[in-house]
Each structure stands twice: as structure tokens, then as C-alpha cells.
Amino acid sequence: MEVKLRFATIFACLVLVVQAQVPPFEEKCEHGMYPPKAESKVASYVINLDLPPAERWTGLAKEKAPQIKDMLVEVKAFVGAFGNGSIIALVDKYLAPLADTLPYPFADELKGIAKATDIPLGEVVLFNVFYEFFTVCTSIVAEDSTGKLFHARNLDFGLFLGWDIKNNTWALTEKLRPIVVNLDWQRGGKTVFKSVNFAGYVGLLTAVKPQTFTYSMNERFSADGGYIGLIEWILGSRDSSWMGFLTRDTLENATSFTEAEAWLANRTLLAPAYFILGGTKSGEGAIITRSREKALDIKRLDPANGRWFLLQTNYDNWENPPFIDDRRTPGDNCMANMSKSNTDLPHIFDVLSSKPVLNKLTTYTALMQVDEGHLESYLQDCPDPCIPW
Numbered sequence: 001m002e003v004k005l006r007f008a009t010i011f012a013c014l015v016l017v018v019q020a021q022v023p024p025f026e027e028k029c030e031h032g033m034y035p036p037k038a039e040s041k042v043a044s045y046v047i048n049l050d051l052p053p054a055e056r057w058t059g060l061a062k063e064k065a066p067q068i069k070d071m072l073v074e075v076k077a078f079v080g081a082f083g084n085g086s087i088i089a090l091v092d093k094y095l096a097p098l099a100d101t102l103p104y105p106f107a108d109e110l111k112g113i114a115k116a117t118d119i120p121l122g123e124v125v126l127f128n129v130f131y132e133f134f135t136v137c138t139s140i141v142a143e144d145s146t147g148k149l150f151h152a153r154n155l156d157f158g159l160f161l162g163w164d165i166k167n168n169t170w171a172l173t174e175k176l177r178p179i180v181v182n183l184d185w186q187r188g189g190k191t192v193f194k195s196v197n198f199a200g201y202v203g204l205l206t207a208v209k210p211q212t213f214t215y216s217m218n219e220r221f222s223a224d225g226g227y228i229g230l231i232e233w234i235l236g237s238r239d240s241s242w243m244g245f246l247t248r249d250t251l252e253n254a255t256s257f258t259e260a261e262a263w264l265a266n267r268t269l270l271a272p273a274y275f276i277l278g279g280t281k282s283g284e285g286a287i288i289t290r291s292r293e294k295a296l297d298i299k300r301l302d303p304a305n306g307r308w309f310l311l312q313t314n315y316d317n318w319e320n321p322p323f324i325d326d327r328r329t330p331g332d333n334c335m336a337n338m339s340k341s342n343t344d345l346p347h348i349f350d351v352l353s354s355k356p357v358l359n360k361l362t363t364y365t366a367l368m369q370v371d372e373g374h375l376e377s378y379l380q381d382c383p384d385p386c387i388p389w
Contacts, residue, residue: 026355026385029334033353034346042196042364042377044182049192049252053105054112057200061116064179064199071175072123074162075130078172095122095129098234106245109202117200124200129230131157131201132243132271136389138327138357139216139276139287142309142335143301144343147282151214151368152348153206154380155196156361159389168384169360176363177379185251193251194375196366203244204251206366210373213257214278215250216366217243219314220290222272229270229292240268240292247275257284264288265295274312280370287312308340325389331357345369345376353380356387 045060061068099107099121110128114121139153162171179199185192195207208214229240246267254260257279264275265288275288285301287310299317301307311331315321321328334351345367352358352365359382366377 027330028354029330029337030350030354032350034349036349036353036378040378040380042180042182042379044184047183047185049185049187053108054115056109057113057202058116060181060199061113064181065117065119067175067178068117068127068200069119071172071179072119072127074172074175075127076123078162092120092122094234095125096120098122099125101233101238102242103245106202106242106248113200113202128201128203128244131198131203131205132230135205135217135219136314136361137216137218138331138352139218139274139312140309140331140335140348140351141214141276141278141285141287141301142343142348143282143285143303143340145341147303149214149278149280149282149285149370150343150345150348151208151216151276151278151285151370152345152352153216153218153276153366154352154357154362155205155364155366156359156389157363158361163388168386168388170388173361173363177381180364180377180379182375182377191373194373195251196364196375196377201244202248203242204247205244206368206377207247207251208368208370208373208375209251209254211280211371212255213260213280213284214368214370215247215260216276217247218274218276218312220272220274220316221314222291224272224292233270240270242270243273257281261286261288261298265290265298268293274314276310276312278368278370285310287317289316303340308343309335311335327357327359330354345374349378355382356389358382358386360386360388 047056099110110124114124136156136159137154141151143149157176158170158173164171176198181197181199183195183197193207193209195204206216250260250263254263261277269290269292272292273290277286283301283303287299288295289297313327334354338347362380362382364377365380368375
């Protein structure tokens with residue numbers, strides 16, 4: 001009863017926030033937003049896949065340890081609100097052994113991060129679990145008049161996790177921006193793929209495999225959600241894949257857009273999701289709508305019939321998004337106004353910088369182009385007046 005009451009209180013507060021924040025919010029398509037300020041550009045690091053898994057993250061983890069710990073304060077404050085702090089004790093006691101149930105090389109990578117940061121292993125597992133289930137995002141795949149493909153996304157994170165009424169910000173979102181990093185995953189000194197990560201998260205939410213495919217993941221809200229899959233895993237079921245681990249395997253090993261699509265469409269997952277893929281040829285773009293068990297729908301680019309872009313938020317494409325969180329309609333309108341002939345990364349950045357596609361939850365915008373294996377990302381901040389999500 002106490003937990004239900006607290007969720008009801010959170011929901012009621014969020015409704016009040018929306019009522020207070022929406023006016024005088026103005027919905028419009030931005031122009032000339034690229035390039036953003038130099039200080040917003042995300043720094044790059046190398047992850048050496050030739051190193052033992054426990055050593056791959058050591059340098060980055062040590063450098064970002066203070067910021068990761070700062071972020072974890074907010075995560076633990078949210079988790080600790082339920083059970084008067086007793087849940088945190090359970091995290092440290094029971095999530096640490098969970099690491100040993102994870103497939104190679106992820107258990108060793110998490111242990112290496114815990115050692116390098118001096119953060120309890122259970123808490124390292126906790127924030128890796130959080131990234132599996134709390135991403136609220138917008139992803140776009142588009143092709144220009146020559147058939148060249150572009151992929152971009154906003155990563156929105158931190159909903160329900162501490163609204164700061166004084167500053168009109170989400171507490172966790174503010175703590176996440178300092179740990180956003182670009183990663184160049186290398187083997188034998190050569191790039192295997194590139195990604196945008198939160199330091200310490202070993203899965204993938206945004207990535208490009210040069211000359212092969214681009215990828216992003218958006219959360220899919222479902223009653224059969226990730227918590228059920230997580231509980232099943234804890235209870236001993238190992239039939240499902242962690243989303244972040246499946247995508248790591250896909251980026252490392254899939255050799256084509258078609259192969260990546262098949263892997264992401266057919267593997268059983270712990271949590272439902274939307275996988276957004278772009279390839280190297282005209283028409284190679286797809287939104288895979290996933291339940292935990294299977295692909296419910298695959299929506300593809302069809303430029304011959306006018307579908308030259310795909311835009312995915314956090315709702316099934318065959319349903320209308322809720323009025324309280326409709327980023328799809330303004331995003332679609334801005335893409336249509338941009339036009340196919342003007343499609344490129346700077347113009348797509350304008351779309352992703354347009355409210356409410358850009359909102360108070362947005363941590364970064366990533367821009368990818370598969371032919372050159374290009375990846376750039378920028379920290380984002382939504383100036384007031386701005387919708388909370």
C-alpha cells in the first residue's frame with residue numbers, strides 16, 4: 001500500500017508539473033542549430049577489446065568515478081524511497097552475485113568497473129539495469145535524394161527521478177550529462193564499432209559499425225515490461241537476452257544490416273524495446289517493435305513510395321501517442337518541412353533540437369553516418385520554457 005501511495009503521489013506531482021510547464025511552451029521547427037557550442041561536444045575514449053574484460057574500462061572508470069558516484073546518489077535516492085532505505089541494502093547484498101550470472105565478458109567488465117571506481121559491485125549492476133528500462137528517446141533514420149543514409153537520436157533519461165522545482169530540471173538527467181562519452185571500440189588497433197555511452201554502462205544504446213549499419217534503442221512501454229524479465233533472470237531463467245548485451249554482440253559480430261535486423265528481431269529479450277537500424281543501401285532502414293518474445297512489427301524505409309524517413313519515440317507506430325507525450329507529430333512535421341533534398345546531419349540536428357523533441361530529459365543528441373563510420377554527439381539542454389518530457 002505504501003509503495004502504491006508513493007507512485008500515486010509521483011504521478012500526481014508530474015501532472016501538476018506538466019500543467020505548470022506547458023504554457024507558454026511553443027512548438028516550432030528550429031533552424032541553424034548546428035554546429036552547437038564547442039563545449040557541448042562529447043569527448044571520445046578508446047575501449048580496447050584486446051585487453052582482458054576486467055581491464056577494458058579501468059582508465060575511463062577511474063577518470064569518471066566521481067561523476068558516476070554523484071549520479072548513483074540520485075539513483076539510490078529514488079530506489080531508497082521505497083522501503084525506507086532497506087532496498088539499498090538488498091541491492092548491495094543480492095545484485096552483486098547477479099553479476100556472476102551474466103554472459104561473458106560482461107560479468108568481468110562490471111567487476112573491473114567496480115574495482116576501478118571503488119563502487120560496490122551491486123550498485124554497478126544496479127545502474128546497468130537502470131539503463132535497460134528507463135530510456136525515453138527519439139530516433140530518426142532518413143535518406144537523401146541520392147540514397148545516402150543518416151541516423152540520429154536524442155537520448156532522454158531520468159523520468160520520475162527527482163524533479164527540481166526551483167531549477168525546472170530532472171535531478172538524474174543533470175547528473176548523467178557529465179558521464180556521457182563517445183567510445184571507439186577497437187581490436188588490433190582498428191575500429192570495430194563506435195558508440196555513445198554513459199561511462200560505466202557496458203551495453204549499447206547508440207552505435208555505428210562503419211560501412212555496415214547504425215543502431216539505436218528506444219524504450220517500449222508495456223505491461224509485460226522489463227521488471228518481469230529481470231525477476232525471471234534472478235529466479236534462474238536464462239532464456240532471455242539483456243538488451244544491452246545482445247546489442248553488444250550484434251555490433252561486434254553482425255556483418256550486415258540484414259543480419260543485424262534478424263538478430264534483433266528474433267532473440268528473446270528481458271525487456272520490450274524498439275530497435276532502430278540503418279544500413280548502407282537505399283531503403284535499408286527499419287524500426288523493429290519488440291515484445292519480450294518476438295518482433296510485433298518491422299516498419300521499413302520505402303523511398304519509392306514516399307517513406308524516406310522513419311521517426312520513433314516510445315509508442316507503437318500504429319497507435320496514436322498520448323497527448324501528454326507527443327514528440328512524434330512535431331518531429332514528423334519538422335522532418336517533412338526539412339524535405340528529402342535537404343536531408344543531412346546538420347538539418348536533422350535542427351529537428352532533434354526542436355521542442356518538444358528536445359525536452360528537459362534530453363541528455364545528448366547523437367549523429368551517425370554509416371559510410372564514413374561517422375559519429376558525433378553533443379550534450380543537450382532545453383532552455384525554458386520547455387516541456388518536462
